Amino acid sequence: MVVPYYNKPPQAGLEAHFRAIASAAPELPLMLYNIPGRTGASLAAETTARLLDCPNVVSFKAASGTTEEVSALRALCGDRLAIYSGDDALTLPMLAVGAVGVVSVASHLVGVRISRMISAFLAGDGATALALHDQILPLVRSLFCTTNPIPVKAALELTGWPVGAPRLPLLSAPDDVRQRLSETLAALRPT
Numbered sequence: 001m002v003v004p005y006y007n008k009p010p011q012a013g014l015e016a017h018f019r020a021i022a023s024a025a026p027e028l029p030l031m032l033y034n035i036p037g038r039t040g041a042s043l044a045a046e047t048t049a050r051l052l053d054c055p056n057v058v059s060f061k062a063a064s065g066t067t068e069e070v071s072a073l074r075a076l077c078g079d080r081l082a083i084y085s086g087d088d089a090l091t092l093p094m095l096a097v098g099a100v101g102v103v104s105v106a107s108h109l110v111g112v113r114i115s116r117m118i119s120a121f122l123a124g125d126g127a128t129a130l131a132l133h134d135q136i137l138p139l140v141r142s143l144f145c146t147t148n149p150i151p152v153k154a155a156l157e158l159t160g161w162p163v164g165a166p167r168l169p170l171l172s173a174p175d176d177v178r179q180r181l182s183e184t185l186a187a188l189r190p191t
Contacts, residue, residue, distance in 0.1 A: 001030055005039040011047045022054035030056050031103075035063040035086060045072035052080050061086040061103045067093050074098035088114075088140040092133040095121045105152050106140050109159065110188070135189055142184040146177055155181045 001021055003014060022030055032051065036042035042064060051057045060077075062069045063086025073083050074097065085094040085102040094102075095118065107114050117132035143151045149166055154173035156163045158181055165172045173181070 002033040002035065003039045003041050003043050005041070008041045011044050014041065014043055015047050015050060018051055018057070019054060022051070022056050026056055028056060029058045030054075031059040031061055031084070032057060033061040033063070033086065034069070035061075037063075037065065045069070045076050048073060048081070049076040052077060058082060059084060062094065062099065063087050065090070067097050070094050070097045070099050088143070089137060092117065092121065092129055095129075105143055105148055106136060108152055109143075109155055109185070110136055110139060139184050139188060142181050145180060146173070151177055151181060154178050155185060158182055158185060 001018060004017060009017065018030075018032060032043060032048060034043045048060060059082040060073060061084050062073070065087060067090065070083050070085075073081060077083075082101075083094075083099045085091040085099050085104075087094075088102065088104050088106040091099070091102040091104070091114070101118055102114065104111070104114055113132050113136055117129050117136070120126075120132065121129035139155075143155065145151060147170060150170055150173050153163050153166055154177060158178065
């Protein structure tokens with residue numbers, strides 16, 4: 001459930017919004033999704049903690065671009081909330097401060113590597129996790145060189161998955177983005 005966009009509701013409005021959704025779908029486990037760069041509003045950790053009295057609010061996708069968000073959520077919610085990175089480039093640092101995984105764009109292309117990175121970190125093998133993070137990072141940067149999902153759709157097409165063009169107002173990747181993606185994909189070390 002993404003934070004509503006455009007009208008920038010106050011925290012009380014966000015809380016009421018998410019409570020209404022949780023009440024309307026009590027049988028579904030719900031993930032709160034905070035991405036203030038796209039919505040213009042940010043769900044505060046304190047508001048999230050209050051929403052945990054809704055039994056189906058079980059997880060949180062942290063896409064504010066900071067590890068501080070994860071730290072604040074962990075401090076207030078503890079193990080009652082599964083926190084996932086919503087930013088591929090920050091997955092490893094977010095794991096270090098309490099995230100349990102990632103809701104990933106890059107996983108469409110390097111899901112096995114991301115899974116191995118997370119498993120290595122959780123097993124205490126920081127060196128392997130860091131090496132995998134370093135392998136993945138150039139692709140992550142390329143996948144966010146313009147508005148998502150433009151690059152990931154182009155990258156999937158370049159790897160043989162014809163997923164179609166984005167819906168308007170987004171357009172297909174221009175030639176320079178496709179070239180960058182092609183070069184980045186070719187440079188990925190074999191697993």
